Amino acid sequence: MPTIRELAEVCKSKNAGPFELTIDAVFADRETFDKVKATGIFTEKLFADLYGVTAEEVLLTVYEPGLAFKATLPRLTSAGDIGDTDVYGAQQHGPLLEVEIPI
DSSP, rough: OBBHHHOEEEEEEEETTTTEEEEEEEEESSHHHHHHHHHHHOHHHHHHHHTTSSSGEEEEEEGGGGEEEEEEEESSSSSSSSSSTTOOOOOTTTTHOOOOOOO
16 A cells, blocks of 8 residues: 555644644545545544544544635644754654555
8 A cells, every 4th residue: 555655745743832743644636545545544633642642632634625624633742842952843743654545
């Protein structure tokens, strides 16, 4: 099965303030986006499992005009706090890259 790394044109993360993180997966064309969307793989539970939060804490947005999925979730360590290894949240999309898409 292909992974998100292989199918998404862009997969990135960034801070959404010091206490939240936003992760985006953007697809290059409508056909690929629609195939991925039809699998139902992008869920609050997926992000909860990958990032150690509860599904209720995840805000998942499907942005059709941008061919994108966006998840906002709490950071486990606040940006800049002791123990934070990624103050900008720019490297947090890594676990999502290896998720397999059943298409």
